[in-house]
Amino acid sequence: MDLHNIREDYKFDSLLEANLQKNPIDQFKDWFESYQLLRVKDANAMAIATVDGNGIPQNRIVLLKEVRKDGLVFYTNYASNKGQQLIENPNISSLFYWREQERQIRITGTVSKLDEQENEKYFKTRPWLSQIGAAASDQSKPIEDRNALEAKFNEFQQHYPEGSAVPKPESWGGFLISPETFEFWQGRSGRLHDRIIYTVMDGEWSTKRLQP
Template sequence: MSETNVALPSMRVSYEAGALNESSLAATWYEQLQLWFDEAVRADLIEPNAMVLATADTNGIPSSRTVLCKGFDERGVVFFTNYTSAKSHDLKATQVAAATFPWLGLQRQVNVRGTVEKVSSAETAEYWAERPRGSQLGAWASPQSQVVAGREALKSSLSGIQRRFADAEKVPVPPHWGGWRIRPDYVEFWQGRPDRLHDRLRFRRSNDLWTVERLAP
């Protein structure tokens, strides 16, 4: 057994960075998310908009991966991807997803769960226009989640796309690419506390009405 495995049971951190109380909670989940997101940015956390997205297929087999949140408001949390990817196949089939913002540097996490919908073509176009040209070309070149012969096959595909759009001032949005929005029914704000008595406050929606509940750690 490796030294790392021997040490695993003793690896622990005492969470003492802060507290989360009902009295300090914002009126809505998205306002609270904005407050914490701003604090994550000010704390210089690496990619504070990174979130772990969880989906499942029609057989209930789960998958998770890290994606980048590209917007949130009262409607939900948005990310962009290839609509032919494995995650998109799951989302089309089940119409539900969950995501976690793992702000470990602040001893916090935010968990979002709800139904999903595609964002409008206008929203997709607006975000697409902000992407670096290289990322735009990569979206055209990559058959996301499909088996490829090797990295050279990807490089060859990218070279072909670069030639295709060499004279184009603007690269158009691929028809197979766009945004998804998670429309939450459940948003939990988790703050680590000493002795594992963590603060867990959950916004829960029922019949379009939101309630706040404290969960036991």
């Protein structure tokens, strides 16, 4: 397999200081809204990296569910590997790669759990099968085989048929990522990419350009 000749030149757009929003959340919204117009599947998918108890980084995709003025929200199982890692060590890095627009957004910050009222409220808005899935899965725990998984799922479906209220598992809920840095990367021609990093000090955001 020869990967040496896979090479792209990037020409979609530029990211210049004159056009930046003052607040990175507003900049994120601008980019996200423009990405959503492309109707790309899972446009809201983001990789989140956590660190486990042995200092080993762990990465996986989750779906961004809300952009608030103070951060980004995703939902998961607090008892999952990522949930436990974040409860032990709230540092997180999240990443979006938007290939079609030659863009990458890299965020670091810390997480906090949403309160139970918010979790309950959001859980109720989810489709029935998503509620069943969340209730039936002890996320990240091993299970004997596929049959055992399906049997568990079917049991929950029978117990809570469509239209009934599926109780939210205690361990299921959201995390708010409170950002500390936000880096916006726009691919440019000849590898002279634009990189702008936002950092925060006493609640005030400032930006710097980084070399590509």
